[in-house]
Amino acid sequence: MTAAPEQVDVLAVAREQVLEQGVGLSEEQVLEVLRLPDDRIPELLELAHAVRMRWCGPEVEVEGIVSLKTGGCPEDCHFCSQSGQFPSPVRSAWLDIPGLVKAARQTAETGASEFCIVAAVRGPDKRLLSQVRDGIKAIREDGNDIQIACSLGMLTQEQVDELVDMGVHRYNHNLETARSHFPNVVTTHSWEERWDTLKMIRAAGMEVCCGGIIGMGETLEQRAEFAVQLAELEPDEVPLNFLIPNPGTPYENYPVVEGPEALRTVGAFRLALPRTILRFAGGRELTFGDLGAKQGMLGGVNAIIVGNYLTNLGRPAQDDLDMLTELAMPIKELSKTL
Numbered sequence: 001m002t003a004a005p006e007q008v009d010v011l012a013v014a015r016e017q018v019l020e021q022g023v024g025l026s027e028e029q030v031l032e033v034l035r036l037p038d039d040r041i042p043e044l045l046e047l048a049h050a051v052r053m054r055w056c057g058p059e060v061e062v063e064g065i066v067s068l069k070t071g072g073c074p075e076d077c078h079f080c081s082q083s084g085q086f087p088s089p090v091r092s093a094w095l096d097i098p099g100l101v102k103a104a105r106q107t108a109e110t111g112a113s114e115f116c117i118v119a120a121v122r123g124p125d126k127r128l129l130s131q132v133r134d135g136i137k138a139i140r141e142d143g144n145d146i147q148i149a150c151s152l153g154m155l156t157q158e159q160v161d162e163l164v165d166m167g168v169h170r171y172n173h174n175l176e177t178a179r180s181h182f183p184n185v186v187t188t189h190s191w192e193e194r195w196d197t198l199k200m201i202r203a204a205g206m207e208v209c210c211g212g213i214i215g216m217g218e219t220l221e222q223r224a225e226f227a228v229q230l231a232e233l234e235p236d237e238v239p240l241n242f243l244i245p246n247p248g249t250p251y252e253n254y255p256v257v258e259g260p261e262a263l264r265t266v267g268a269f270r271l272a273l274p275r276t277i278l279r280f281a282g283g284r285e286l287t288f289g290d291l292g293a294k295q296g297m298l299g300g301v302n303a304i305i306v307g308n309y310l311t312n313l314g315r316p317a318q319d320d321l322d323m324l325t326e327l328a329m330p331i332k333e334l335s336k337t338l
């Protein structure tokens with residue numbers, strides 16, 4: 001009679017593989033982590049935190065975000081209140097240059113190193129790109145040397161080159177979800193189109209910021225698939241969002257991801273992506289509340305957005321900055337990132 005093979009504990013494996021060697025978990029391993037029982041979450045978070053400290057250090061990247069063009073997007077991403085295809089209450093609006101300069105200044109004043117200019121579009125047209133160019137010029141003329149990121153949808157090679165020329169150092173473009181689930185979430189463009197844009201950004205030398213949203217009806221298997229697809233891209237930053245079921249969108253009645261499940265997801269993504277900047281993005285107040293935000297920061301997260309998100313109100317910036325002081329996590333300074 002042969003003995004049954006001994007079950008190897010995934011966290012023990014991760015301690016050696018991820019913490020000691022810096023090698024992210026495979027899809028099967030991520031799935032195992034996502035299936036851990038609730039009573040092992042503290043152990044998972046402790047390990048995820050150790051991985052983050054070992055491979056990224058104690059610093060936290062603080063970022064501000066502003067919407068240059070809000071609402072009225074022709075695409076049909078089912079989670080998005082800025083799509084013009086759904087009856088959500090977000091109205092189409094443009095921010096003017098003085099508004100942009102003011103938002104950048106306020107962001108810099110919080111100590112943030114990163115300011116992201118966002119537009120709700122399929123991709124930028126000439127008008128939008130010239131607004132961005134004028135905006136960046138005006139921010140610099142204001143004496144503000146904060147690093148500029150952009151999130152303007154899908155790009156052509158020419159547009160990528162133009163952004164590099166403007167001095168944009170990081171570009172955000174989310175894959176949103178696993179490749180196998182994407183067609184259920186978006187029908188007006190493909191996962192591959194997003195992937196192509198990301199590849200061009202990387203090749204042009206800009207930093208890549210790419211993440212997605214958890215809680216859009218994907219299976220645990222698809223969450224694991226998504227984590228390794230992101231790892232394959234080797235993004236500099238991964239914003240992890242939890243679905244906000246926005247009124248008027250097809251997902252308005254989707255349940256909010258529960259705290260324990262969200263924490264398991266944060267831990268699993270950190271173990272799949274040991275070196276990336278992992279950012280808490282939209283939805284964290286809903287999912288975690290105040291206490292859970294802290295748990296996430298001690299569970300592998302090392303970046304936050306301060307102030308308001310695009311269409312949903314975040315916590316006041318000072319609350320987050322106070323939390324970082326309490327956790328003895330220094331804010332990543334601008335000079336160190338240049």
Ligand code: SF4
Pocket residue numbers: 073074075076077080081082083084119120121122153
């Ligand atoms: S492309 Fe962006 S702004 Fe437009 S609907 Fe999709 S997520 Fe929303």
